[in-house]
Amino acid sequence: MKHVFLASLLAGALALPAYAADYTIMAPAAPGGGWDQTARSLQTALQEEGISGNVQVINVPGAGGTIGLAQFASQQKGNPNALIVGGYVMVGAILTNNAPVTLKEVTPIARLTGEYEAIVVPASSDIENIGQLVDKLKADPGSVSWGGGSAGGTDHIAVGLLAKAAGVDPTKINYIAYSGGGEALAAILGSQVTAGISSYGEFESQVKAGTLRLLALSSEERVEGIDAPTLKESGYDVVLQNWRMVAAAPGLSDEQKAAVLADVDKLAKSNTWQETLKTKGWADTYLAGPAFEEQLAKDIAATETVLKDIGLVK
Amino acid sequence: MSTFEFLLQGLASAAEPMNLLYALIGVTLGTAVGVLPGIGPALTVALLLPVTYRLDPTGSLIMFAGIYYGGMYGGSTTSILLNTPGESASIVTALEGNKMARNGRGGPALATAAIGSFVAGLIATLLLAFIAPYIVKLALVFGPREYFALMVLAFVTVSSAFGDSTLRGLTSLFIGLAFSVVGIDQLTGQNRLSFGVPDLLDGIEVTTMAVAMFAIGETLYIAAQGNRGPETVEAVKGSVWMNAADWARSWKAWLRGTVIGFPIGAMPAGGAEIGTFLSYAAEKRLTKHPEEFGNGAIEGVAGPEAANNASAAGTLVPLLTLGLPTTATAAIMLAGFQQYGLQPGPLLFATNPQLVWGLIASLLIANLMLLVLNLPLIGLWVKLLTIPKPWLYAGILVFATLGTIGANPSVFELGMLLTFGLLGYVMRVFGYPIAPVVVGLILGPLAEQQLRRALAISQGDVTVLFTSPIAAVLLAVAAIALILPLILRARGRGEVLSQMAASED
Numbered sequence: 001m002k003h004v005f006l007a008s009l010l011a012g013a014l015a016l017p018a019y020a021a022d023y024t025i026m027a028p029a030a031p032g033g034g035w036d037q038t039a040r041s042l043q044t045a046l047q048e049e050g051i052s053g054n055v056q057v058i059n060v061p062g063a064g065g066t067i068g069l070a071q072f073a074s075q076q077k078g079n080p081n082a083l084i085v086g087g088y089v090m091v092g093a094i095l096t097n098n099a100p101v102t103l104k105e106v107t108p109i110a111r112l113t114g115e116y117e118a119i120v121v122p123a124s125s126d127i128e129n130i131g132q133l134v135d136k137l138k139a140d141p142g143s144v145s146w147g148g149g150s151a152g153g154t155d156h157i158a159v160g161l162l163a164k165a166a167g168v169d170p171t172k173i174n175y176i177a178y179s180g181g182g183e184a185l186a187a188i189l190g191s192q193v194t195a196g197i198s199s200y201g202e203f204e205s206q207v208k209a210g211t212l213r214l215l216a217l218s219s220e221e222r223v224e225g226i227d228a229p230t231l232k233e234s235g236y237d238v239v240l241q242n243w244r245m246v247a248a249a250p251g252l253s254d255e256q257k258a259a260v261l262a263d264v265d266k267l268a269k270s271n272t273w274q275e276t277l278k279t280k281g282w283a284d285t286y287l288a289g290p291a292f293e294e295q296l297a298k299d300i301a302a303t304e305t306v307l308k309d310i311g312l313v314k
Numbered sequence: 315m316s317t318f319e320f321l322l323q324g325l326a327s328a329a330e331p332m333n334l335l336y337a338l339i340g341v342t343l344g345t346a347v348g349v350l351p352g353i354g355p356a357l358t359v360a361l362l363l364p365v366t367y368r369l370d371p372t373g374s375l376i377m378f379a380g381i382y383y384g385g386m387y388g389g390s391t392t393s394i395l396l397n398t399p400g401e402s403a404s405i406v407t408a409l410e411g412n413k414m415a416r417n418g419r420g421g422p423a424l425a426t427a428a429i430g431s432f433v434a435g436l437i438a439t440l441l442l443a444f445i446a447p448y449i450v451k452l453a454l455v456f457g458p459r460e461y462f463a464l465m466v467l468a469f470v471t472v473s474s475a476f477g478d479s480t481l482r483g484l485t486s487l488f489i490g491l492a493f494s495v496v497g498i499d500q501l502t503g504q505n506r507l508s509f510g511v512p513d514l515l516d517g518i519e520v521t522t523m524a525v526a527m528f529a530i531g532e533t534l535y536i537a538a539q540g541n542r543g544p545e546t547v548e549a550v551k552g553s554v555w556m557n558a559a560d561w562a563r564s565w566k567a568w569l570r571g572t573v574i575g576f577p578i579g580a581m582p583a584g585g586a587e588i589g590t591f592l593s594y595a596a597e598k599r600l601t602k603h604p605e606e607f608g609n610g611a612i613e614g615v616a617g618p619e620a621a622n623n624a625s626a627a628g629t630l631v632p633l634l635t636l637g638l639p640t641t642a643t644a645a646i647m648l649a650g651f652q653q654y655g656l657q658p659g660p661l662l663f664a665t666n667p668q669l670v671w672g673l674i675a676s677l678l679i680a681n682l683m684l685l686v687l688n689l690p691l692i693g694l695w696v697k698l699l700t701i702p703k704p705w706l707y708a709g710i711l712v713f714a715t716l717g718t719i720g721a722n723p724s725v726f727e728l729g730m731l732l733t734f735g736l737l738g739y740v741m742r743v744f745g746y747p748i749a750p751v752v753v754g755l756i757l758g759p760l761a762e763q764q765l766r767r768a769l770a771i772s773q774g775d776v777t778v779l780f781t782s783p784i785a786a787v788l789l790a791v792a793a794i795a796l797i798l799p800l801i802l803r804a805r806g807r808g809e810v811l812s813q814m815a816a817s818e819d
Contacts, residue, residue: 190456
């Protein structure tokens with residue numbers, strides 16, 4: 001009996017690789033945040049569209065995705081079935097943290113979507129509009145604590161830009177970094193911080209339920225269906241889009257890269273994915289292949305300037 | 315419809331024969347995969363979630379709940395029998411559970427874990443059903459300073475609870491703390507002690523450390539004893555079932571574990587393992603058999619197992635009321651819910667009551683099914699221990715390695731497993747407790763981050779740590795726990811003292 005049992009245990013253990021996904025997508029952030037949602041939406045869409053039979057998502061949180069990126073680059077080298085979700089946050093975090101592993105060490109595939117930054121306060125806060133929040137910031141920059149994602153990420157950059165636009169020394173801002181959107185959201189809901197900043201999608205259900213007050217969005221123009229002014233129309237010249245991308249492992253052959261690109265292309269044009277974008281309120285900013293790589297290089301250069309301006313990178 | 319009617323309706327549909335069958339299949343699958351070492355509940359659920367997709371929503375929710383509870387219980391089984399905890403929340407279970415198994419009391423250990431899980435799961439699921447909206451408000455009050463105070467309390471109670479000597483316990487704890495600072499600092503993104511090794515950037519994996527320290531270290535220790543060690547492990551001594559004394563000692567521990575585990579699981583940054591640590595520390599203080607702790611005390615299995623399960627139900631509180639997945643398992647559940655069109659969030663209880671109550675009812679049914687399946691299996695499980703020692707330990711070594719490689723396929727990880735295994739061996743030889751190392755590794759980063767966040771929010775004002783009522787109470791309890799033994803010692807109530815002094819030679 002016991003031999004049968006041991007044998008079945010062993011067989012079970014050895015059979016595990018058979019369960020292994022066609023694609024394994026790493027979300028380099030804690031569960032619940034934007035990258036996690038993107039990874040899980042990709043998972044659903046890839047499976048439903050029959051592009052990949054079995055897709056798994058793993059979370060490796062921390063430091064603006066650089067922890068996940070480092071692990072991905074070192075462990076998945078040459079693996080054509082590994083994908084990582086990333087985005088603008090990672091660009092900033094790599095620069096700010098002077099991270100040893102950069103986006104040059106993965107194979108960028110495509111930009112999938114973009115979201116605007118939203119500034120919120122808990123419903124119980126006495127701050128009613130963005131003007132009052134900025135006045136408080138001007139009076140004493142340290143007294144306004146901002147809860148958001150990793151240090152040096154989009155959220156952090158947006159606060160720096162807002163401070164700069166309002167004539168406040170951006171190096172004086174009191175930014176509290178959380179490793180994922182979920183944890184930051186809990187801190188904002190619990191009034192642990194003065195204000196919260198993140199992509200609109202992470203706050204949407206709370207805003208609709210009335211537990212968070214939406215003060216402003218970082219879009220160029222007002223977004224249909226969202227009842228909030230832009231920072232720009234409120235007199236602070238800050239426009240920022242938090243885009244998200246998917247990348248493959250380093251060291252792929254041209255054929256392998258083309259195969260991943262074909263799969264992602266098929267996904268991006270599928271009904272399931274388009275439907276997901278609509279329900280999640282994510283803008284379709286799909287850009288693939290060489291065009292994306294060119295745009296990425298531009299974004300990295302531009303971000304470096306911004307970060308130096310606001311004193312996050314020396 | 316009232317809460318109660320919704321629940322009854324959910325139970326009625328979950329109790330249909332076909333759905334009961336799904337629950338049984340789910341529990342069986344979950345347990346089977348969960349017993350593989352290194353595979354915790356999160357991975358079990360992730361691996362088996364696709365199985366549920368083919369069923370109708372009710373059926374798949376029920377099977378899913380079964381997989382979830384089955385996976386958790388499976389993890390405890392390996393902790394108790396093989397000393398290889400699959401996840402951080404069952405580390406404490408291994409402490410006393412494995413000692414019990416070694417003494418021929420594996421049956422009662424597994425039984426108290428199963429019944430404790432059932433009792434805690436039942437109470438916590440009912441709490442989830444009726445007071446989730448209130449609990450989540452309480453959980454949100456917990457900010458950085460409250461979390462920090464909770465960590466201080468955990469440090470104080472835990473470091474004195476593991477092992478007989480405070481000095482040795484603290485030494486082990488600080489070894490763990492030193493390992494915990496390796497990797498990128500979450501708050502500033504700076505590298506610490508990674509020495510340019512990319513594998514170290516994400517810090518040291520808790521399960522790798524735990525499996526290495528417990529399973530590999532133990533195996534080396536046994537192997538080093540050679541033929542001088544105790545001849546065979548006695549698989550069953552006395553009854554395989556719990557006796558009256560076991561029941562008497564277990565039931566209070568189950569209830570205490572539930573009370574400790576549920577609120578901590580509901581906190582967005584609480585973490586199931588902290589509940590198990592606190593429960594273990596509480597049981598060790600309250601027990602009438604302190605001499606058994608460290609040698610297989612049944613309370614030390616009953617309490618933490620109940621806390622573990624209660625905290626798993628607690629995790630559902632922020633998930634269902636806020637849409638916040640606070641653990642890896644919860645994140646995978648979120649993906650599962652979305653499959654059924656369930657969007658967790660603040661409006662869920664209002665917009666989707668049937669599905670929510672269906673899920674809660676499914677959890678209750680799965681919980682019951684787990685008991686039905688596992689109690690008869692205990693006799694079979696303990697037979698595992700009758701395998702001759704060389705075979706058993708060789709098997710443990712193989713499974714520990716497989717589990718680590720499976721969870722984190724890297725040569726460096728394997729190297730760490732072996733190195734920490736050696737460390738675990740050396741510490742055993744010199745009589746240092748193992749568990750505080752793992753505790754330090756888990757609690758260290760949490761305490762550090764929360765302290766720094768609290769001080770950043772207050773702009774460097776240290777008094778903020780004591781001015782919140784919750785934080786103040788937690789710190790006061792920690793201070794009492796720290797100072798009281800010192801006072802007792804100073805007054806010359808010397809038995810404990812002399813015992814400690816003796817063990818420090």
